[in-house]
Amino acid sequence: MKIHKIIIGSFLFVTAQFTAIAQTKQLAEADKLFNTRAYALAIKEYNKLISKGETSIDIYKKLGDAYYLNANYKEAANCYSKLIMPDLKNSDSEYLFKYAQTLRSNGKYDEAEKIMLQFNKIKQQDLRASKFIEKVNYLENLKNIKQKYILTNLKSNSVESDFAPSFYKDTLVFSSARDTGFLVNNVHEWNNRPFLNLHSAKKDSTDFIHLGSFAKELNTKTHESSTAFTKDGKTVYFTRNNSENGKFSPDKNGLSRLKIYKATLENGKWTNVTELPFNNDDYSVANPTLNYAEDKLYFASDMPGTLGASDIFVVAINSDGSFGIPQNLGAKINTEGRETFPYISESETLYFASDGHPGLGGLDIFYINLQQQNAEVSNMGKGVNSKQDDFSLIINESKNEGYFSSNRPKGKGSDDIYRFTTESISTNVNGKVIDKETKKTVANATVTIYDYENNNLIETISDENGFFTTEINLPEKKYRFIAKSNGYTDAVKYIYSPKNSTKNKEVILELQNSEEATAVGSDLTNYLKLKSIYFDTNSSYLRVESYPDLDKVANYMLENPTVVIEVGSHTDSTESDTYNLWLSKRRAKSTVKYLVSKGVEQSRISGIGFGESQLLNKCKNGVKCSNEEHAVNRRSEFIIINK
Incomplete structure (x- = not known):
């Protein structure tokens, strides 16, 4: 009997060892899936481990995060609740925040507020905490918003994910997962959904009808989404996974990052597909949008210098088509959370999605006017925002209508595109x-x-x-x-x-x-409300955009025949002092020559080049400045020196 007990005990011990080894291997596989962002597969593996009795904190963290990043906030909340200590004080602060977010998404606002107050005690320097305290009554404020929205779920939506609309001529171009294909690898491991391609829809009398795939030459076996078109319709910026020969190109950790690409329309086909120079294999750059003047590109990224999971950046588009250095929009807009899907309207209002600013749950849509010095980030309010994820808004302000995406209940698919109109x-x-x-x-x-x-x-x-x-x-x-x-x-x-x-x-x-505005010593730039005088890069040749403003100067001088002016040309400090002085003199000379060609007497106008000797800001030699800061110094003046 004793021998039998020993044999049985040994068998159970060996079995336990094999079970432990198997579960350790399974955990390693689950972690690998999680780390490569195959969240849908990782969820299955973690749940298998939990069913076998695994209850480690690390498993619940990763399982909760996998649910969170797939917008399954109910299951994420269940996981996070197991990480929260009864007294709250000894809880991981980041998971306090995530738990509060998931509670909001489930309509439990009072519990979420309690969690956020504790989060603020632990992380007072965190932007998400400070923004919550600043707007602790944000729910009451949202109730008082007078703006009402009328929503329509578009007919062009499918049972799959449809999101990221953009205006293109008389159509909407958007990203969709409706292309299922016939291959298993057409399903993405992040969310167990088909890969994303670009589609288009055209407006009929009342709604949008799906037209089909947009530009098959742009769609590959990776994800394509988030388009931004120039007003002439000849250039598109779009998001695509890092790829090679049309297939995923992962980094050393097995991740295929997002990048922004640019293409041009030639003979009815999109061609010259090139990636932007500030893309990188080590981080993502996505969701492009152009400002109205089309000289700035805004986007979301987790590049170095990012405050949170993703921030919104801006980069200058130079006159020769090159790009400046990306600039983070800063802590007024970005937080330690997710800021993404920027859109710039005609009035230079930035709309974006965030889970770092106080909202209703998941991602909310916020806005801020970038031209207002003291403007604050504001929530779009109920209707546009819900308890779930609301994002990728675009708007036609002149028509008081726009479009956005949401995974709110009762939609056709996992994400749907909604049209909204506003009551004046x-x-x-x-x-x-x-x-x-x-x-x-x-x-x-x-x-x-x-x-x-x-x-x-x-x-x-x-x-x-x-x-x-x-x-x-x-x-x-x-x-x-x-x-x-x-x-x-x-x-x-x-x-x-x-x-x-x-x-x-x-x-x-x-x-x-x-009389005072045109006194001797005053600048006609202010009086005539002149814009910048444009030249080609490193050239003294005037560009045609400058002719209307120079014509204003010529007309003023012809109407005031005793006025004598001096044209002053200034540069920034990006080239050598000697070169800038030489270039500014040539530009002043070209400006004088143009005004004389319009009938102004040569004796009444002179030109002088100052180079970089009279900078208006800190951007001298050796000081790192943005293109916008340098642009302040690239100017022409028309000083009245006699009347």
Whole structure:
């Protein structure tokens, strides 16, 4: 009997050893899947281990994260709850934040607030904590948002994932996983969904109808998504996995990073597909969007210098098509969480998705006007935002409509594209026209109001006390107020009607005496409201964009035959001092030559090149500056030296 016990005990011991070895191997395989972002497969393996009695903290962290990154916030919350200590104090701070996020996504806002207050105690320097404390009553504020949205789930959506819409001519181009194909490897291991390709939809009388694959020459056996088109429709920027010969090209850790590519339209086909120079095999660069002037590209990335999981960056597009150095938009916008899917509207408002700013759960859509110095990041509010992930918004502000993606319940697929329209809400603007020097009010001044598309909306007259009242519409737009009165130069003021407030706005327009504005020593650039005078890179040849402004100078001089001016040309410090001085002299000479060709007497105009000797900011030799900072110093002046 004793021998039998020994044999049975030995058998059980060996079996336990084999079981332990097998589970260790299975755990290593699950971790490998997780580390290579094959989250759908990792979820299966971790759940198998849990069913066999594995309950380690590390497993629940990774399983929770795999669910979190697949937007399954209910299951993620279940995993994270096992990581939270009863007193909260000894919990991993990052998982406190994630747990709070998943609680919001499940509508448990009171519990989420309790967790976030503890998160703030532990991580007071964390931007997500400080932004929560700054807006601790954000839920109440969201309830008070007056803006209402009317949503439509597009007919062009499928049972798969459809997201990241962009405007292209009279169509929407978007990313879709509806191309299932016939091969097993057409299913991506991140979320067990088919690979993404670019598709398009065209608007009929009431909705969008799916047209099919967009530009088959751009679609490969990797993911393609997130397009941004130039206004002429001849250039596209888009996101694609790092690839070689149309297939995934993983890094040393088995990850295929995201990159932004550029293509041009030739003879009806997209060709010249090239990746942008700031892509890198060691990090992702994705979700491009162009500003209205098309001289800046915004995108999301986890490149070095990123504050969180992903940040929003901007890079200058130079006149020769080259790119500057990417710049992080900073802590006002980015947090230690995820900031992604940027979009820049015509009014230079940045819309983006984030789980780092206080929201309703998952990713929320936020906005901030980049032209307003003291603007704050604001939540779009309920309707556009939900308890789930809401992201990749685009908007046509002039039509008060836009599109965004969401995985909210009752959609057709895992992600759907929704059209939203906004109901106009009016607010009053109380204005005053004054003399800039005396501060006295100016009666009977004409005040004209334009929108960002330069449409003349309203014209009114200041009363005998210099006051006027008018009405503008929400949602947010940039409005330009111009006041005119005899004997004065025009006064210009920009204001923004905030999306979530119906409070009356005030604007003061300061008129400057026209004699003072054109006194000896003054710069006609200000008086004539001139833009930059453009030259080709490292060239003294004027570009045609400069002709209209130079014509203004010529006309002014022809109308004022006693005025004598000096053209001053300035450069930045990016080349040598000697070269910049030489180049600026040639540019001044070219400018004078153009004005003389328009009938201005040679004796009334002279030119001088200053090179980089009169910089307006810190950007001298040896100081690292952005292209935008250098651009401040590339200028022309038209100084009145005699009248």
